[in-house]
Amino acid sequence: MxxxxxxxxxxxxxxxxxxxxxxxxxAVLDEAQLGGAVVPALWLPEVANALLAAARRRRIAAAHIxxxxxxxxxxxxEVDILDAAALRLAVLPAAQRHALTIYDACYLELAIRRxxxxxxxDAELRKAARAEGVPVAPALDIEA
Numbered sequence: 396m397x398x399x400x401x402x403x404x405x406x407x408x409x410x411x412x413x414x415x416x417x418x419x420x421x422a423v424l425d426e427a428q429l430g431g432a433v434v435p436a437l438w439l440p441e442v443a444n445a446l447l448a449a450a451r452r453r454r455i456a457a458a459h460i461x462x463x464x465x466x467x468x469x470x471x472x473e474v475d476i477l478d479a480a481a482l483r484l485a486v487l488p489a490a491q492r493h494a495l496t497i498y499d500a501c502y503l504e505l506a507i508r509r510x511x512x513x514x515x516x517d518a519e520l521r522k523a524a525r526a527e528g529v530p531v532a533p534a535l536d537i538e539a
Contacts, residue, residue: 397430398471401433403445408516410446441498443464489504492523513532
């Protein structure tokens with residue numbers, strides 16, 4: 396099983412039990428536990444920020460955030476560092492071509508460059524991945 400490029404939307408959904416796609420996202424995290432994950436450097440701060448926002452909305456206890464982050468650390472992962480040339484030559488054009496944020500385009504560019512499947516719940520990112528020929532994690536194939 397190859398590693399997956401995991402985005403923050405998927406991870407946060409798996410970690411927050413009240414998310415509608417928690418079960419499907421959890422299945423993809425289980426895949427990553429076996430095959431590993433490749434994530435852009437922005438991934439962990441993005442996940443931590445979403446967890447903090449969830450705590451501020453009283454969806455989870457703030458004291459639980461470090462526990463959840465430790466759970467993520469147990470997933471075999473490689474952090475990919477993006478350089479300025481890749482941002483200029485690949486990420487920005489992908490963001491413009493697919494009307495994505497730069498953050499989401501980082502996940503797409505990483506999946507394209509590494510020829511890895513993408514794990515995301517973001518509909519626009521999934522659509523862009525398919526348009527670029529990037530496989531989307533099968534457990535998440537929830538829209539037509």
